[in-house]
Amino acid sequence: MKKLFSHGYFRSIGFKIAFIIICVGIIPFVVCVPISMRAYESVSIRTDATNLMAQAISYNNQIVTSGYLTGDENSLLDTQLKAVAESYNGRILVVNSTLKIVRDSFSADVGKTVIWENIIYSMQGQSLYYYDKLTNYLIVTVPLTSSEGETVGVLVINKSMDYILTNEDTFLSYMLIGEIIIVSLTLIVAVFSHIHFTKPIKRMSKSLDAIVREYTSEMPEEDSFTELQDISSKFNEVIGKLHSIDESRQEFVSNVSHELKTPLTSMKVLADSLNGSEDVPIEMYKEFMLDIGDEIDRETKIINDLLSLVRMDKSGAQLNVTAVNINELIEHILKRLKPIAEKSDIEVVYESFRPVVAEVDEVKFTLVVTNLVENAIKYNNEGGWVHISLNSDHQFFYIKVEDNGLGIPEDSVEHIFERFYRADKSHSREIGGTGLGLAITKSAIAMHNGEIKVRSKLNEGSTFDVRIPLNYIEKEVH
Ligand code: ADP
Numbered sequence: 001m002k003k004l005f006s007h008g009y010f011r012s013i014g015f016k017i018a019f020i021i022i023c024v025g026i027i028p029f030v031v032c033v034p035i036s037m038r039a040y041e042s043v044s045i046r047t048d049a050t051n052l053m054a055q056a057i058s059y060n061n062q063i064v065t066s067g068y069l070t071g072d073e074n075s076l077l078d079t080q081l082k083a084v085a086e087s088y089n090g091r092i093l094v095v096n097s098t099l100k101i102v103r104d105s106f107s108a109d110v111g112k113t114v115i116w117e118n119i120i121y122s123m124q125g126q127s128l129y130y131y132d133k134l135t136n137y138l139i140v141t142v143p144l145t146s147s148e149g150e151t152v153g154v155l156v157i158n159k160s161m162d163y164i165l166t167n168e169d170t171f172l173s174y175m176l177i178g179e180i181i182i183v184s185l186t187l188i189v190a191v192f193s194h195i196h197f198t199k200p201i202k203r204m205s206k207s208l209d210a211i212v213r214e215y216t217s218e219m220p221e222e223d224s225f226t227e228l229q230d231i232s233s234k235f236n237e238v239i240g241k242l243h244s245i246d247e248s249r250q251e252f253v254s255n256v257s258h259e260l261k262t263p264l265t266s267m268k269v270l271a272d273s274l275n276g277s278e279d280v281p282i283e284m285y286k287e288f289m290l291d292i293g294d295e296i297d298r299e300t301k302i303i304n305d306l307l308s309l310v311r312m313d314k315s316g317a318q319l320n321v322t323a324v325n326i327n328e329l330i331e332h333i334l335k336r337l338k339p340i341a342e343k344s345d346i347e348v349v350y351e352s353f354r355p356v357v358a359e360v361d362e363v364k365f366t367l368v369v370t371n372l373v374e375n376a377i378k379y380n381n382e383g384g385w386v387h388i389s390l391n392s393d394h395q396f397f398y399i400k401v402e403d404n405g406l407g408i409p410e411d412s413v414e415h416i417f418e419r420f421y422r423a424d425k426s427h428s429r430e431i432g433g434t435g436l437g438l439a440i441t442k443s444a445i446a447m448h449n450g451e452i453k454v455r456s457k458l459n460e461g462s463t464f465d466v467r468i469p470l471n472y473i474e475k476e477v478h
Contacts, residue, residue, distance in 0.1 A: 012198070013197060013198060013201065014194040014195075014197060014198035015194075017190070017193050017194060017197050018190035018191070018193065018194045019190075021186055021189055021190040021193055022183075022186055022187065022190050024186070025182050025183055025185070025186030025187075025189075026179075026182075026183060026186070029175065029178075029179045029182065033172070033175050036171075037168055037171070037172075040164075040167070040168065040171070041164055041168070044161070044164050044167075045129075045131045045138060045161065045164075048138055048159060048161070049129035049138060049140055052129070052138070052140040052157050052159060053127050053129070053140055053142055055084070055157070056127075056140060056142035056155045056157055057127075057142060059081070059155060060142075060144055060145060060155070062077055063077065063094060063144055063153070063155060064144055064145070064146055064147075064152060064153075068094050068096075068102050068103050068153075069094070069096045069097070069102060069144070069152055069153050071102070078103070081094075081103065081105055082105045084105075084157075085105035085106075085157075085158075086105075088157070088158070088159040088160060089159070089160040089162070090137065090157065090158035090159040090160050091104070091105050091106050091157075091158040092104075092105040092155070092156065092157050092158070093105070093109070093114070093155075093156040093158075094144070094153060094154075094155055094156075095114055095119055095153055095154045095155075095156060096152070096153045097123065097151070097152055097153055098113070099113050099114055099115060099119065099120075099123070100112070100113050100114075101113075101114055102153070118130055118139070118141045119141055119154050119156065121141075122141040122142060122143045122151075122154040123143065123151055123153075123154055124143075124151070125143050125145075125151055126143070127140070127141070127142045127143065128140070128141050129141070131161070136160065136161050136162055136164070136165065137158050137159065137160055137161065138158070138159045138161050139156065139157070139158050139159075140156070140157045140159070141154050141155070141156050142154065142155045142157075199224075200222055200224040200225060200228050201228070203222065204219065204222055204228065204231070204232060207219045207220055207232075211239065218236055218239060219232050219235050219236055219239070220232070221233065221236075252419055252420075255419065255420040256306065256420075259302050259420060259434065259435075260299065260302060260303075263295035263296070263298045263299040263302075264295075264299070266291070266295045267292050267295045267296070270288045270291050270292050270295075271288075271292065273288070274288055298432070298434075301434055302434045302436070305434045305436035305437070305440060306436065308367065308436075308440050309419065309436060309439060309440055309443065312364070312440065312443040312444060312447060313443065319360075319361040319364065319447055319448070319472070320361050320362070320363070321359050321360060321361055321472045322359070322360075322361075322362060323357050323358070323359055324357065324358060324359075324360050324362050324365065325355070325356075325357050326356040326357065326358055326360075326365075326390060326397060326399075327352050327355055327356060327390060329362065329365070329366065329369070330350060330352075330369055330388065330390060330399075331350065333366060333369050333370055333373065334348055334350055334373065334388065336370075337370070337373050337374060337377065340374075340377055341377045341386065344377070344380065344381075344382050344383075344384075345382055345383045346377055346380050346382075346383070346384050346385065346386060347384075347385040347386070348373070348377070348385075348386045348388070349385065349386070349387050349388070350388045350389075350390075351387065351388070351389045351390070352389070352390045352391075353389070353390065353391040353392075354390075354391065354392055356390055356391075356392045356397045356470070357470075358392075358397050358468065358469075358470045358471075359470070359471050359472040360448055360468065360472065361444075361447070361448070364444040364447065364448075365444065365448070365468075367440055367441065367444055368441050368444050368445055368466065369388075369399065369401075371437040371438065371440060371441045372399075372401040372441060372464050372466070373386060373388060373401055374437070375437060375438070376401050376402070376403035376405065376462070376464075377403075378431050378432075378433065379403070379405045379406045379431065379462070380403050380404070380405030380406065381404075381405055381406070384403060384404050384405050385403065385404055386401070386402070386403045387400070387401075387402040387403075388400070388401050388402075389402075392470065394470075395469060395470060396450075396467050396468060396469055396470060397467075397468055397470055398465065398466065398467050399465075399466040399468075400463060400464070400465050400466075401463070401464045401466075402461065402462070402463045402464075403461050403462055403463075404460065404461040405461055405462065406424075406458070406459065406461075407456045407457050407458040407459050407460050407461055407462055408423050408454070408456040408458065408462055409423055409424065409458050410458070412424070413454060413456055416438050416454065417438045417439055417441075417442045417452075418439065419435065419436055419439045420434070420435040420436065420439075421435050422435040445466060445468065448468045448469070448472065449468070449469055449472070449473065450466060450467055450468035450469065451466070451467045452464060452465070452466050452467075453465045
């Protein structure tokens with residue numbers, strides 16, 4: 001028994017279903033049998049009482065005129081009452097107005113005074129009955145009235161109700177037979193239901209074991225019950241997601257290694273060419289050292305970007321949220337970026353529709369605006385323009401970064417937020433970048449419960465729309 005408990009058998013669905021079915025089979029019997037017995041008992045008592053009262057009333061005239069109440073004898077009536085009392089396996093008493101027994105079918109208590117509340121009430125004109133559960137007798141008291149309508153005595157009829165017990169016993173034995181049949185049927189149904197309901201669950205559990213062992217396998221679609229079908233298909237969805245997460249993790253690791261290796265390879269080539277040749281002119285030294293410096297900068301930028309991404313990816317990454325004046329912050333960022341734009345003669349225009357103060361993490365939000373404006377400048381043509389606008393409503397603030405630059409090829413638009421993705425590889429290489437900027441931007445916006453959307457047309461320009469709630473609401477982490 002202890003073993004069964006420790007295996008959690010009593011908490012299993014199978015056991016619970018079987019238990020419910022057994023209860024449903026047994027409880028009606030336990031509840032209904034006593035109720036039906038009571039109902040039968042009370043109906044029998046009431047019917048018998050009514051019949052006895054009617055019979056008592058039919059004897060009224062004979063008793064009143066017999067002279068019993070004034071001490072006379074009437075052997076014919078005596079015999080009749082005795083026969084009636086015997087037929088009920090009971091007793092009949094005639095009591096006069098002084099509560100004295102004047103006739104007794106047992107002839108035992110004649111002359112005795114009887115004081116019982118039902119007789120006293122009947123003396124006042126009421127017909128009553130009382131069922132004595134202990135002796136199992138029904139006692140009916142009916143007033144005897146004279147032709148003038150005056151109560152002159154009481155007729156008391158006792159009737160044995162033993163037949164109720166006999167009938168109840170018979171009823172109970174039939175019910176028991178019925179119940180044995182019901183319990184047997186419920187047990188059979190319970191066992192079948194137990195098997196029927198637990199089989200698919202056990203099947204699923206086995207498939208899960210296989211998945212845990214092999215990791216790659218899929219759970220076979222379970223179509224026995226809609227709920228299980230739903231669970232198995234959702235589970236397969238989760239496995240699919242886990243696989244794609246795993247794939248993208250592997251891809252990320254190989255991308256990181258590749259991106260980190262590229263500047264190192266360039267530096268190695270530059271250094272080797274300087275080391276390998278004698279009498280290298282000083283100008284060439286200087287140029288190569290500058291190139292090596294550039295590659296070191298590139299390596300540093302990749303590492304910094306990776307660190308920013310990893311920090312944001314960490315589950316439970318915290319935002320340092322404060323109320324920030326967004327207008328001032330954008331102006332500050334643009335002041336820093338304008339000199340870069342001027343180098344390519346790109347006009348940067350900022351338009352603010354209203355003052356906006358929002359709850360954001362200043363450092364991460366700065367990354368968002370910087371990346372978007374930097375890209376709009378980087379992927380632009382000489383003499384192009386970049387328009388930045390800020391607006392808000394009662395719930396969100398909106399930033400739009402628009403340029404008339406290179407634009408993004410249609411098939412690349414959906415990938416530009418992926419890590420290390422760079423549209424138009426040859427061009428991008430010249431322009432420089434890590435392919436991490438928009439991935440960082442998207443993560444930072446998501447942390448603020450915001451959204452970013454892009455529209456772009458090749459050779460015409462791109463528009464990035466950002467929407468962030470004015471008030472930061474921390475998401476519950478389960
Ligand atoms: P990168 O370091 O290459 O700029 P990002 O993640 O910031 O990396 O951008 C990913 C790619 O999206 C870029 O390589 C570029 O091809 C494209 N892109 C981003 N912004 C723009 C833009 N404003 N105009 C055109 N192309 C863009």
